Amino acid sequence: MSSGLTEEQKRRIEENRQLALARRAERLAAHRGGHVGFAGPQVKEQSPGHQGSWKEENNHVRFISQHKQNPNSPVEQNSCLQKDYNHYTANQQMPNTVTVLNRPLFTYCHICLLPLLYSLWKIPSTCSSRPSLPLVLSPVSEMEAVNQLPSVILAPLEGVNAVGLKPSACVKGKCVLISRLRFEVDIGYSAEVIGVFKQMGSRNYDSNTKKWNFLLEDYPRLILQSLVSVEVEPLPEAVIQAFAAQIQRTTSQTDVPDADLSVVDSKIVKSLMPFQREGVNFAILRNGRLLIADDMGLGKTLQAICIAAYYQKEWPLLVVTPSSVRFTWAEAFHRWLPSLSPGSTNVIVTGKDNLTAGLINIVSFDLLSKMDKQLQRTFQVVIIDESHFLKNIKTARCRAAMPLLKAARRVILLSGTPAMSRPAELYTQIAAVQPAFFPQFQSFGLRYCDAKKMPWGWDYSGSSNLTELKILLEESIMIRRLKSDVLSQLPAKQRKMVVVAPEKMSAKTKAVLAAEAKMMTKGYKSKQQEKEALLIFYSSTAEAKIHSVIEYVLDLLESGNNKFLVFAHHKIVLDAIVAELEKKHVEYIRIDGSTPSAERQSLCQKFQLSEEQVVAVLSLTAANMGLTLSAADLVVFAELFWNPGVLIQAEDRAHRIGQTSSVNIHYLVAKGTADDYLWPMIEEKIKVLGEAGLSETDFSRTAESTNYFPKADPKQKTIYDLFQRTFSESQDDTDEALLLEAADACCKFDSGSALQDTGEMCSVSPPRKRRIEEFF
Numbered sequence: 087m088s089s090g091l092t093e094e095q096k097r098r099i100e101e102n103r104q105l106a107l108a109r110r111a112e113r114l115a116a117h118r119g120g121h122v123g124f125a126g127p128q129v130k131e132q133s134p135g136h137q138g139s140w141k142e143e144n145n146h147v148r149f150i151s152q153h154k155q156n157p158n159s160p161v162e163q164n165s166c167l168q169k170d171y172n173h174y175t176a177n178q179q180m181p182n183t184v185t186v187l188n189r190p191l192f193t194y195c196h197i198c199l200l201p202l203l204y205s206l207w208k209i210p211s212t213c214s215s216r217p218s219l220p221l222v223l224s225p226v227s228e229m230e231a232v233n234q235l236p237s238v239i240l241a242p243l244e245g246v247n248a249v250g251l252k253p254s255a256c257v258k259g260k261c262v263l264i265s266r267l268r269f270e271v272d273i274g275y276s277a278e279v280i281g282v283f284k285q286m287g288s289r290n291y292d293s294n295t296k297k298w299n300f301l302l303e304d305y306p307r308l309i310l311q312s313l314v315s316v317e318v319e320p321l322p323e324a325v326i327q328a329f330a331a332q333i334q335r336t337t338s339q340t341d342v343p344d345a346d347l348s349v350v351d352s353k354i355v356k357s358l359m360p361f362q363r364e365g366v367n368f369a370i371l372r373n374g375r376l377l378i379a380d381d382m383g384l385g386k387t388l389q390a391i392c393i394a395a396y397y398q399k400e401w402p403l404l405v406v407t408p409s410s411v412r413f414t415w416a417e418a419f420h421r422w423l424p425s426l427s428p429g430s431t432n433v434i435v436t437g438k439d440n441l442t443a444g445l446i447n448i449v450s451f452d453l454l455s456k457m458d459k460q461l462q463r464t465f466q467v468v469i470i471d472e473s474h475f476l477k478n479i480k481t482a483r484c485r486a487a488m489p490l491l492k493a494a495r496r497v498i499l500l501s502g503t504p505a506m507s508r509p510a511e512l513y514t515q516i517a518a519v520q521p522a523f524f525p526q527f528q529s530f531g532l533r534y535c536d537a538k539k540m541p542w543g544w545d546y547s548g549s550s551n552l553t554e555l556k557i558l559l560e561e562s563i564m565i566r567r568l569k570s571d572v573l574s575q576l577p578a579k580q581r582k583m584v585v586v587a588p589e590k591m592s593a594k595t596k597a598v599l600a601a602e603a604k605m606m607t608k609g610y611k612s613k614q615q616e617k618e619a620l621l622i623f624y625s626s627t628a629e630a631k632i633h634s635v636i637e638y639v640l641d642l643l644e645s646g647n648n649k650f651l652v653f654a655h656h657k658i659v660l661d662a663i664v665a666e667l668e669k670k671h672v673e674y675i676r677i678d679g680s681t682p683s684a685e686r687q688s689l690c691q692k693f694q695l696s697e698e699q700v701v702a703v704l705s706l707t708a709a710n711m712g713l714t715l716s717a718a719d720l721v722v723f724a725e726l727f728w729n730p731g732v733l734i735q736a737e738d739r740a741h742r743i744g745q746t747s748s749v750n751i752h753y754l755v756a757k758g759t760a761d762d763y764l765w766p767m768i769e770e771k772i773k774v775l776g777e778a779g780l781s782e783t784d785f786s787r788t789a790e791s792t793n794y795f796p797k798a799d800p801k802q803k804t805i806y807d808l809f810q811r812t813f814s815e816s817q818d819d820t821d822e823a824l825l826l827e828a829a830d831a832c833c834k835f836d837s838g839s840a841l842q843d844t845g846e847m848c849s850v851s852p853p854r855k856r857r858i859e860e861f862f
């Protein structure tokens with residue numbers, strides 16, 4: 087799309103941008119004044135998390151131990167690099183400081199910042215005799231300002247005369263992990279280097295990549311070789327830690343042993359699918375600290391509950407979730423751990439609630455960040471649902487959660503999309519699970535984010551060494567299965583009931599619903615009155631759910647779900663969803679009763695073929711048949727409907743020929759509304775159909791709740807019976823059609839959705855809106 091700017095306007099914008107950059111550079115230069123020899127002084131504290139496990143030394147190279155710095159000490163702030171370069175010579179050693187000898191001209195200046203990053207081979211005297219290059223420390227970028235990260239670049243100080251320097255005199259390379267057992271050395275040609283490589287028993291030359299690789303057990307031997315003129319970046323400390331067994335030739339665990347789950351409720355243990363059991367085993371092998379990154383709908387909730395239950399002795403448990411699914415979590419705990427007493431779950435609804443009141447405390451990300459006083463208390467076991475919500479360290483939610491996670495003994499992160507666009511987004515999640523791996527973002531950024539120094543600071547938006555990162559994550563942080571990996575274990579459809587948050591309903595709406603429910607318990611004089619009352623209750627429910635529905639849809643989008651169907655019945659709900667998508671600039675298609683049939687096909691095509699994020703917003707009664715929308719494998723029902731046939735047909739817009747995945751179906755259910763009666767009614771009807779072999783799908787087996795509605799309460803039972811009578815009793819087609827039309831008419835009218843199937847509907851003049859009484 088054209089920006090609409092003239093060339094002159096664009097030129098002036100660019101000029102202004104350049105001026106702003108120059109001003110910023112000046113400001114930064116002034117800010118760093120006094121730090122002679124440094125373009126920027128911002129070396130910050132190095133975490134003491136790691137103490138430098140490799141303190142070996144030979145004549146030429148000394149391994150690096152972690153440099154401990156006091157962030158408040160000005161001496162230390164500008165110290166390590168210069169000390170390093172200017173004062174130390176071979177065989178001098180400073181306890182707890184970095185010592186790298188015979189530094190080449192262009193070396194990685196993060197040598198003093200990263201554990202175990204050292205010159206691998208001796209540097210030639212031609213290199214070492216040259217003046218040490220002061221290293222340029224960048225201004226702290228936006229991201230670093232938050233992270234308090236040290237910043238370094240690989241460039242000589244501005245103004246230093248580089249004439250005569252021959253960086254090419256040094257052969258440089260790096261070690262990179264290429265599998266669980268092997269690493270490669272990515273290095274320029276040098277006969278000497280090849281000579282060393284050929285001494286390694288496990289050497290292998292890959293003629294495709296033209297690189298040499300070795301077993302990890304050869305790593306220490308190789309790294310101790312002393313060569314002139316060569317500088318190699320070693321494997322990161324995190325890799326050394328994670329693959330210590332392979333490096334030290336002790337047996338590394340390849341098979342994850344079956345954990346003894348006898349302390350966990352047998353209901354959940356027996357229900358675990360084989361791949362879910364593997365997830366639980368992996369978690370226990372990792373001492374309860376991991377990221378479960380399975381695809382959506384593979385049962386991360388179930389696995390997390392099982393893992394947390396294994397550590398039940400260490401509860402109270404904290405579960406942090408998006409606001410829209412807090413109540414679904416509470417339901418899931420009771421469903422899967424039936425031995426829990428009814429009061430054991432504490433869902434936090436306001437910032438004033440007690441975060442530790444329950445055995446299981448469930449809080450939204452946003453409320454957590456508002457409960458800072460209560461966060462002094464630590465939890466030993468924490469589950470973070472949709473942990474990618476923590477990807478940005480700058481957010482209040484992340485700042486609130488990180489200390490809790492670092493203090494906890496067990497940390498179970500769940501996310502189907504841990505990083506949506508770049509490796510930098512993984513940093514906080516890795517730090518939450520394994521704080522010792524990358525105590526500072528900088529080391530992670532340099533290795534995996536292709537960090538680049540820009541005029542405005544550091545750019546961490548890139549990616550590098552991704553194979554190594556993947557292997558590292560899979561070894562000790564993350565378990566991830568795609569639907570396609572475990573398709574044979576999955577049902578074709580996975581249904582989930584999502585209990586949406588009641589506090590999104592206004593007090594007025596709640597009062598209206600309560601009054602309508604109360605009326606229903608008193609009985610009516612005629613069937614017509616009963617039907618009217620039910621339909622009014624149904625439409626009030628639609629209004630009451632709007633905010634929760636929108637919140638849920640936005641959470642799905644934030645979680646990276648880019649193609650899904652949302653069904654609703656009432657026009658006000660469809661309108662509200664579409665308005666929100668427009669506000670967020672999310673592409674969508676809408677098919678309702680007013681969509682001419684000629685347009686439907688092209689809308690479906692757009693949905694099927696577009697690679698953009700597209701949500702299909704569909705009318706339950708006007709778009710539940712005849713459409714193929716199999717590009718989505720997620721269907722969300724914003725509203726329920728009394729006829730399960732309509733729901734199943736709607737589900738089958740995604741679950742049909744062309745679908746290669748298992749389809750996830752989310753039913754949004756609001757307590758205190760007509761859903762209390764519609765949901766169990768739907769469950770029962772489907773069960774009956776299933777028993778008669780008329781439906782392959784049984785809601786109760788796959789959905790969260792089988793006892794959602796307490797039928798023991800006599801008032802509720804009266805209303806439930808009323809629903810049953812009205813909606814289930816042998817209605818002929820005319821009755822059903824009349825009900826549908828009345829349901830539309832009694833509230834905000836979705837013009838023409840009723841009575842039509844595949845959209846043979848005139849959109850020109852919607853039928854006159856009739857009063858509800860006119861239908862019966």
Ligand SMILES: Nc1ncnc2c1ncn2[C@@H]1O[C@H](COP(=O)(O)OP(=O)(O)OP(=O)(O)O)[C@@H](O)[C@H]1O
Nearest residue numbers: 357358359382383384385386387388580581582788
């Ligand atoms: N082993 C199982 N037995 C019965 N139902 C299961 C099992 N595993 C998962 N389910 C059901 O499948 C549905 C999806 O599971 P769940 O919500 O845990 O997936 P998820 O990976 O957390 O999905 P999301 O990414 O949407 O949060 C739920 O209704 C859940 O109860």
